[in-house]
Amino acid sequence: MVLALILIAFAILAIWVVRVAGWRFALQRLGGSSLIIVLVTFATTWLLRQVPGDPCLTALGTGANQEAVDLCRLERGLDKNVFAQYWSWARDVLSGDLGFAFYKNRETLSNVLQARGPRSFWLFVYGQTIALLISVPLGIWSAYQANRVPRKIPVWLLPIFLVATLALAITGGWTLSAIIVLAVLVPLAIFYGLRGGPAGDALVNTSAFALLSIPVFVIGETFRYIFAIERDWYDLIGYRSWGDGVGAHLSSVWLPALVLGLSVTPVYLRLLRSDMIQNLQQDFVAVAKAKGMSNRHILFRHVLRPSTLTLLTVAGLNIAQIINGAIVVEFIYDYDGMGSYLIAAVARREFFPIQTLVALVAALFVFANTLIDVVYTTVDPRVSAGDDK
Amino acid sequence: MAGSGHAPLRDDRDDILIRVKDLVMEFPAGGGKVVHAVSGVTFDVAEGETLGLVGESGSGKSTTAKAVIQLPRPTSGSVWFRGQELTELKGEALRKVRPELQMIFQDPISSLNPRRKVSDVVGEGIRVWGGSTDGQFTEARINEILEAVGLDPKIAGERYPHEFSGGQAQRISVARSLVLDPKVIVCDEPVSALDVSVQAQILNLLEDMKERYGLTLLFISHDLSVVKNISDRVAVMYLGKLCEISPSDELYANPAHPYTRALLGAIPEPDNPLAAEAETLSGELPSPITPPPGCRFHTRCKYATDKCREDEPQMEEIRPDHFVACWHPVITDNPVTIKAS
Amino acid sequence: GSSGGDEESTGGDDPEDEEVETGGDEEETGGDEETGGDEEETGGEEEAMADGPSMGGDLSVLVEAESDTWDIPGANCAVSCISVMNAVADNLTMINENNEVEPFLLESYEPNADFTEYTLVMREGITFHDGTPADGAAVQRSLQEMAKGLLQGQVLVDLVDGPDSIVLVDDMTVTVTFSVPFATFGRNLAGRTGWLIAPSFWDDPERAGALMVATGPFTMDEWSRDEQTVLSKNADYWRSDADGNQLPYLDSITFRPVPDVSTRRATMESGDADVNIDSFGENLDFWDNQWTGNVAPPPASRETTYLLLNNGAPPFDNPDFRRAIALCTDRDEYLAFRAPGNALANGPFAEGDLGFIDDPGFPAFDPAAGSALLDEIGRPEELIYGTTNVPSNLLTAELFAEQWATNCGLTVNIDQFDQSELITKAIGGAFQVFLWRNHGQAHPGLEYVWWHSRHASGLALNFGRIINEDMDALLQQTWATEDLGELDALGQDINRLFAENVHNIWLNTTEWRTPYAEGVHNVNGLTLPSGSKGLTGTAGRLTLEETWKG
């Protein structure tokens, strides 16, 4: 079901790509993509065969004896050479047989994908949404402030903010050290945020850097402590699907998604911001200003679109790397998605499913990037698909 | 216009330094299309002569000039330099001729490596060719050249390019190209980026250097006054073809090609007698991917006839040493004078 | 206190039982220790005095690992798997709190005098979850399948004619004959071998991935790998409590495998789960002193944490070297840092279990002597300490590596790898020393597979590759008697044998905690058909048959 939906989505997008960019481009990309996928999966196959440990021994565990192990080897073709193994894997996958995810209980990878795929998918979607929801407005705001005159805010507001923050913190019951840190930082942030101008920009930019400088797992662990244990805002009950109700679904995902989102937010934010700042210096912005257009109009109608180009490129190139964050987040929140499955599969030395998944990720990567190239042409009419950026 | 033919070649002279014959340069334009940047250009340059190249943007001036120094190699045609066919030289052999053919670029700042000292920039040629291992000689040579272009070697040599104004930077470029004692210098719009007050300095400098080092220049500009000032002969290009080639005073006095006349008519001088001719140029420059057949100028020419649309005109000598490729050249006996204000 | 009444065995005897588990996040260290027996009694009474059980409720239980399959004969069925199985399946026999075997699903269970033939009579009127009758044929089938299984087969390896010697005598009666005396069979039936599983499960061609079908108090409704296993009340369950209320009380149980120990603790703290099992040393203090809910009483039998030495390969094939390392190991320091408050172990049996002696003669810490011995026999170029790459295990590794290096001048290399490799290395004998946790089955005979030379070659369950004739002989004798006194004596001999040969380096007994939330009652409570209390909770295994929420 899910697989079918994904396939249909793929197909629709592929048709769109062909329509916008033409057959030539599509075929060219298909060739390049296949090459990458073959390279990646073969490299994976080869690497996996070097990994010490025996998938059969691991699967059979303490029940292993020589005959059982030999039988298992034979059944899985592990006695053949790498090329033969690769070929047999490729043949299976191309014929639609994704293989066993768990040899011991004969659970198929399709099953696992069906069960866990949606979790990772939603985690990814919400994570990206959160990242975009935070980074886009902040990035725009920040870029806009970079060259603006700060608003005049009386300095005496600072102590008021400070007292208010302290009061909030004390009634809200934050721990002492947090109070001390936040009581200084929060008022400053409010003050410079309201003031805007280069200081406001610096505030956003520095915060982005700060976020970039904290390992994801520290954020994840801290948030789990604060939101799941200290206050009961998140239930550590694992994923709930849409079927269990929208509320249950969202409340089972929001925290991991937030952490995952926060890990990419600074990247997006900074890219958008620097692109926007650059574009704000373009002549056409001066022209628009000379036309008397309002700042808001200029920001959203003139600058935003061309500024998303780098963001798109980078998002595309990082699509495979989102899994890194997902692995960590899934681990901390006991969120059983594809990331944690992959790790478990490596630990179990389940070679074939790993190869299949790596191939899927690689396919996703090349497909997303092809798509982005095409989107590029609609965002920036100067570029024609297939141009080398 | 826009014609071919070998008529402009002055094969009778023995001081010809460069001979360009049927030069063609094409670039892939994506989608299997081809940009016909230069299509069959023929001209020659005598030793010590300055040939000016004018034409609208995109007419192929730079491409022609670069093809002459084989950067990049032309698609077809021959470039003959002092007894050598450059298009046939390969690798090391071609590299060996390089010092003889130098180039000055338009943007004075970006043509200098910002991370090298001026003395290094200027001395680069000597380093490459390792003329002498004698550092003294190298230094002396660099100093000599720097002084020649009007820079104080002691002060200028130790500085970095960004510390110089545009005019000074262009002097450094000139110095760099001179250090290897070249025969020919290709100047691709060397003064377009400069202020008028500085432009004169560089034009004078080029004239001085030409005299001092016996240079031959190929000078590109779209400023007709500048080209007139510096050139002995001027060639007018349009959409990858030559229209007219003639000694400069002659060309400006008796422009025969409708395109040349239009160009001259566009010079922003009050009371330009050719101003009316410029009207024709309002139309768009056709795409070099699909150049018009026949005379390439016919789409914008007020004299154009069916013949122009079908047959390509060949270069013909209408006056001594004045060649035009046009079916309907304007030949009058009263020279035009565009008065400067 | 090792009062006579304590001598009981627990459910698990089969090989799979304890294999490990130094592997998980769970570092095996004990918490504040109280002797199991005392706690058990007081705990039990508390539960009993609470208000009568109420019906209904959904229980959410955290376990440390997912089961690889429910196809038990070949499954790596450890504590998490056993906990689920306990709720889904019933055993043919059970051990009572006096460590005696009692029939459970069986009407009666009779060995012959030399323990070579057993007559099992099935209780009438019991049906499987699928409605088919649980009769003698089902018992025969189950036992036969077990005997054919890779793992369980090793338990039943001495059947006279293999599976054929399990014979259906009449509708309800089955006999099982062994070629050698096998006195522990009854205890095996209280463990994995004895789960009665429906023929429809055995017949399922894809049974490796199928849901369990048995006779237990709960039926298995859903199994989402790594996410949850959902059980619901078996309305036709054959048992009721003393007041005649139908068992079980709960409507459903959801088991959620959560491998990360700190996540399990966080989930409990946040109130998002009802029951947890935990043996992580650094959490024990928390459960004992800070946890606002309850903790189920642990039984006396406890596993032992030890350094598993590979007796089959250099350098540990040399008894002198093993002794030297023991002399160089400061176990008190280990206790102080890694298992604060836990009892030092000098042998494989925990205090209160058969075979326990306070001082079997295990070498005490004496670095000078160790060093001298090493000077004599020479030091290996390097010693490789293998461990999984889990932070807490690495800390322990670091500690021993440092001890051996500074105390005795050995070069120790810590080889870290991921979890699955630990097992494969252990079965294959590809290691020098591992931190390990095992045993504590309350009956020396149940440790047979781990120590007998018969299991020491090739891919072997005798991970330490102990080949010791005296040991073999003693183990064989434990299979020939049911007399607890005799067994105690045999156990003590084994204990001394271990100390003398330093086959392993014993560290400490392992404490488990089974914390559960307020409002949950009678976790691990079990009343046997005879009215006596069942022995439950060994090594964290859960029994939820009589648990209720309210």
Added chain:
Amino acid sequence: MSEPQLKVEDLRVAFATPRGSVQAIDGLNISLEQGETLAIVGESGSGKSVTVRTVMNLLPSTASIEGNITFDGLDLRNVPKDRAKHLWGVDVAMIFQDPMTSLNPVKRIGSQITESMRYHLKYSKGQAKAKAIELLTQVGIPEPEKRMRQYPHELSGGMRQRVVIAMALACEPKLLIADEPTTALDVTVQKHILDLLGELQRERGMSMILITHDLGVAGGRADQIAVMYAGRIMEEAPASTIFSSMRHPYTEALFESIPSVSDPSHTRLTPIPGRPPDLLNLPTGCRYAARCRYAQVSCTEALPSLESIGTNHSVACYLPVGSSAAIDARAQNEAAGVTAAGLDLHSNMEIL
């Protein structure tokens, strides 16, 4: 005479930069009558663009501004908020130098032209479109409907500049500022654009400020020409007089340095020696003194102010060209071989 349409008085603009304050405009006065064209010429960096950007309120926040600017009696530095919203782009419009970068590459021509009408004049979509097509036709773009849907990169440079002009004219401004509108274009195109601007200006009675560094361009198109140098106006005169009777040595030198088509080839040019002063560190006295062949000690001591010397003709020089003082000064300098400001008159070499 009535009050001029645009009046700039003693304008000073400085930019804060990491290296210090850049004094870009320093005491500049302009007055422009309704319907008149003022050309500002000068070297690169002389402050032409900054001047008009100040008028257009386009300076970045790093700029500090002093002086008065009035447009139609309105103080442009303190415009009431509601008026400000529909002032720039409506009453005053501007065309920039580079048509390649003046248009937003990702927006269609049509929407770029119509947006200001829709924003300021609240035209409906259809109205705006109709007006845009009319404008495009006016600026001489064939097939305007088709062009409306195209993107800037699909047009040639000349076409784009026409679009830019159409854009600026959309709200029928009273004053049009053209900052080097043809510098990036071919001479052939330049002529057409300039003709077009002149025509439109006449039709609409607009005033215009035309910035250029090409004296020829200025000469043909402007009523009044101001020559700027280092942030100051050196000389201002009607186009007809400045060519015939320039009075500032800088203007003179500028004319001498330009090659002329009427001169035979290889005519020796007379460049202006040296380079403009560093705006970070301006000399006292006349900004041009260091390059001036007339320079005397007095020139280096105090800044000459712009003095009127005839109808609409003013010059900022102590020694205006043609005055006897100037002739003496030059002779004196020639004799000495070096000016009071240290310029070596005989050396061909530029000493760094």
Added chain:
Amino acid sequence: MSDTTDPGVGTQAFPSTPKVPSAPSKPIKVPRRSGGGNWLFRLAAAWLIFIISVTILFAIFGDALPLLSDPTLKDASAIKQGPSWEHPFGTATFGQDVLSRVVEGGKISLFVATVVTAIGIFVGGAMGLLAGYYRGWVDTVVRLLVNTTLSIPALLLVIFIVAVRSQSLANVIFAVTLLAIPALARIVRASTLQVADREYVKAAEVLGAKRSSILIREVLPNVMPTLISFAFLTTGIILVAESTLSFLGLSVEAPTITWGSIISEGRISFAETPHMVFLPALVLFLTVLSLNFVGDQLLKRYDIKEAAIG
């Protein structure tokens, strides 16, 4: 901060000065505009120097430094204690002084990050340079390699490599370097493309310089600023990456101390030992932040368009 000291004061009316056009004009007083967070830059640089020098000092003088002791010194009486005067960062599982461990861990973490960056810059830089300058098949191959690497989740690749070979310092460095290379190669390639397009490169060709010599003498020096700026950013990223690997048990083998290993040790009992998580994380955070900041300022200073590596 008060209004007047803010660097961004802009278009404000000045009190009208008397109009004396003929007098030597007085330059307008303009508030000096700092180069955008200059003091932050200095602060960041100072922190980096501090961290590095403490680490070096420690390497030389060992526990002679005040407040620092042997990072492996066990103390059964002070297990997992919170910060105190004696142990400003508290103590670890074996009662070791966490501050000393942070300093010691810094040695390894910074070493790993520096070596990875150095190799990454060298190899990735070379790949990017060659691809960007020679184009053609070299470019195709490099781009294929880069895209291939980018299409595998980095963590998975590290797991593979670490599983194949052991978790020795060298292998961890190798694995992480492998990940750093593509990003750097991509950035350097983009920068090279830009530089190779400049006219001074053409000028060198005209002079007849060999391509290889042009690459080294003309292109490389101009790509260098990009490389150096990104070296700082990369070092920061690697520091964070190392700690994440530690968290997953994939970093350098015990008993080697790294910042990541301290944090992940503290995480085991987060509730009891938050000081073992937050204090080292703070040091890590400040260091990475400083690296990022310095790198970013360099980028700005050299006016390099930010490409993404993250």
